Amino acid sequence: MAEGSSLLKVSIDFSQSHLFFPNIIHWILLILIVLIALTKGPAFVRSLKDRKDNQTAKKSKTDWMRLLGTIVLTIIYFSLMETVGDFFPNMGLGFLLTSIPFMFLLSILYVHEPGRRELVTITLSSIISPTVAWYVLAQMFNITLP
Template identity: 40%
Template sequence: MGEWTRVKVDFATSHLIFPTLIGIVLLVLGVTILITQRRDVLASGAMWRDTFARMDKPRFFGALVLTVLYFSLMVPVGDIWPNTGMGFLLCSIPFVALTGLLFMHERTLRGAIPVLVIALAGPLLVWWLFSDIFYLTLP
């Protein structure tokens, strides 16, 4: 019974817990969609042609590129300052700012100021909360 009350944390891989859990949840949701909507997904190309014709391509591909860059750069940047969460912080601020600006319909300075404030305050708050309050390592 004493073993159940002890927690051993491997700090070299502890930052992978949440991405792994989120990946599993997304995989389960994707499989669920494929099972429940299999007729639409596997139907003729008409549904897919209509979907691709109506989609906002710059925002879709822009978000895709930003997300890939964000996750690709987080660990290398974090390796410069190991176990400080700087990879998360320094990559999250521009990611949130650029994603917010990408999805704005009217890009004005007045509209961009709240996006930039949130891009700075949000990651700083999460970084502080995880590192100082929860003692979790971030990449």
């Protein structure tokens, strides 16, 4: 081992720091896809075969409002994230300030029977989840966020 190096010390080049978290996510997603394919794949293939054999199976209706709403909200979310982040450079607040309303609106879009309890839960999770993610990534690990 070289002098001054340690197993507990991690060094990340700042110019490459924005690639650190996405690489971890890519590997996690790849592992999860393989696990899903191995555990659920055979049953899924059988269900497709059964559906093909049984042409009288009902077609499920597409919920266009939720589908298009999700697409529109996602496009707006990613479009605004960098714009908002430019007002507060290198603080990750673009991520935080756009994630809160995005999560809130997306949750409202998918809740079937919104009541007081659901709205409180949605509001709290829309504030707490992005704040915790922002704190852990931007503050604790100094990962650059938009």
